Amino acid sequence: MNHQQLYSSLKKQNKTKIVMLVADGLGGIPQAPGGKTELETANTPNLDKLAHDYSCGLTIPVLPGITPGSGPGHLGLFGYDPLEIEIGRGVLESLGIDFNLQPEDIAARANFCSVDEQGNITDRRAGRIPTEKCAELVEKLRSIKIANAEIILEPVQDYRFVLVIRGKNLGADVTTTDPQVTDVPALDAKALNLESQPTADIVNEFVKQAREILKNDHPANMMTFRGFGKKPKIPTMEELYGIKPAAIAVYPMYRGLARLVGMNVLPKPANMQEQIAQLQHEWNNFDFFFMHYKYTDSKGEDGNFAEKVKHIETVDSVIPQILALNPDVFIFTGDHSTPAAMASHSWHPVPTVLTSKYTRPSNVTTFGETSCLTGSLGTIEAKYLLPIALANAGKLEKFGA
């Protein structure tokens, strides 16, 4: 029995409510050794009080030293082992545009590229055409019809778009058509097993028609595909943990990840105030609420320490409105760290606080990376955070007698 099976076998439904507020990329590092992090610099009176009275600590998103992308980072927080779920590049790209992928759909990431008269690739990114141009060309390609399969195309950004093949009993084990180098033609799609042969045939037929349609659209007169795959078959959070979860998120990637684990994704809010309003409005309809705040990560990625500090203060300021609803368990955490000093995601454990009437105090006076080292939550893998929340919410039975 693995850990998740154990937790699942002990699930118990009740009326308690859990709110998990994720400030993307929350964790940070000091600008110089020995200094303060973004969170430690920010004025966060609400979080400081929670950290003192309740259970703060650090979550390791995947494993020590592992810098996670958004997928593994969130899967851990949702109570999944991020090592056990593989999300293909095509699926991730379709999640990122909030595309409602069906179980049998095959998604691939597509790149417009440039080819010369011999058909050899001269630019693998088609001169990085703007997104508007991408959308225009994708619209042209939508005229392509293929027998026995529906072709769905969606622009993403710059030269990137998504190909979705919707058919019956199609395998997804198809090789990339991107040769990874220039001065050679795009590769044919090849099936890696019998069920995937029709899929490869569809891709190659699509390319044949597309080449004709785009012949006068240099620099975007050809395309390559990679990351063919179906949505991973994973049990929903409801199946696993017996909870009825809702996602309240602005950005498509996080809405898509929430959908992947079977959350009810509420209509797209414009900003945090609309997110709070949705939480209030839907309070009686769900027992787990995932709320996502993006800008802590964005500012970290920009390398902007001061702006990340401000966004941490913004998210701190809305916490009283959440607590006013009296959730049985409230969690504030991040999916990973994004230190401004690195301008990228990182492997550092993430400051986390969990409140319930059953937590032990942490006896710290501030909520920060250093104070969390001695909090009562300890330093744990992120995949254990949801089970601990379930325990505090009375949603887990005793194990053994």
Added chain:
Amino acid sequence: MNHQQLYSSLKKQNKTKIVMLVADGLGGIPQAPGGKTELETANTPNLDKLAHDYSCGLTIPVLPGITPGSGPGHLGLFGYDPLEIEIGRGVLESLGIDFNLQPEDIAARANFCSVDEQGNITDRRAGRIPTEKCAELVEKLRSIKIANAEIILEPVQDYRFVLVIRGKNLGADVTTTDPQVTDVPALDAKALNLESQPTADIVNEFVKQAREILKNDHPANMMTFRGFGKKPKIPTMEELYGIKPAAIAVYPMYRGLARLVGMNVLPKPANMQEQIAQLQHEWNNFDFFFMHYKYTDSKGEDGNFAEKVKHIETVDSVIPQILALNPDVFIFTGDHSTPAAMASHSWHPVPTVLTSKYTRPSNVTTFGETSCLTGSLGTIEAKYLLPIALANAGKLEKFGA
């Protein structure tokens, strides 16, 4: 090689002695957020001194968020992975009455129930008859004889008793006879494989005879069975770790659990003073002593914060008598937390202190849930506690050269 195999491969016998004193349900939570736990409220001068000079920390009984029963809680402390050992309900019940189950015995938990004239169950617990009545009816049922198997019956409590089938080559994979609802008859026992068919036949023959014997004993005129199983086949602590262990425990459940892992269970003491006397008397005969104190858990289960505090003080007061024997390693811990504020077992990590001349100090001034967060033992899964004790006792060889 799993962790336990590694530890086992390094076992080394010597004359050092380890004492593990388990205060059942030791850990707690504050009565209100930010307050003190039972242990933090108690006056524990002996434990405070040990925590300062030696290695204190917290043990996670099974996994984060998992509330263990007594079985998994103790198996972890005995150096077993509690996820790898399944103890059926019947076996646990027989352990709980200190019944000496043989390797081939099949145990089931039995409930007296009430049936009407059509044989439909009207009360699954037979009006919760008193234990004396249960014993009287069990005595009547002892007249039942079945070919090829010895039937052993023992009363437990109220309407509950234990059935043990002692035969040869009998399988234990037999379905429950409890329909879980009323207004239907008890189910027939069904075998889930060929070896278990004789067992199912024995159970059904037993029920046929029992129904006749009890026909005038309403409300306890019928019974159901569940949790058929044999004692799990697990290596003894001596086989695994090369130690010669003794159990000094008052309550049958803990004596039974100790017997399950091959401990020498010393004659039943009446109280902690007799436990100390046994420890002194048997000091030269064993090198690992498990001592169990029940009342910290009982008072927690009662929701009685003040009484739990008192019992923690009682157990603190006997520690000097144990230390006077100069054990090479002394451990004080619990099998799980039982916060009075919850009146039940819980998932919270358990305060633990380990002394030996090789520990690092913890630099705390009291022994409590919060101070243990920064002790030199750290926060560890309970299954690692015994290996750490063995290391401190010089009972583990170096790994690799």
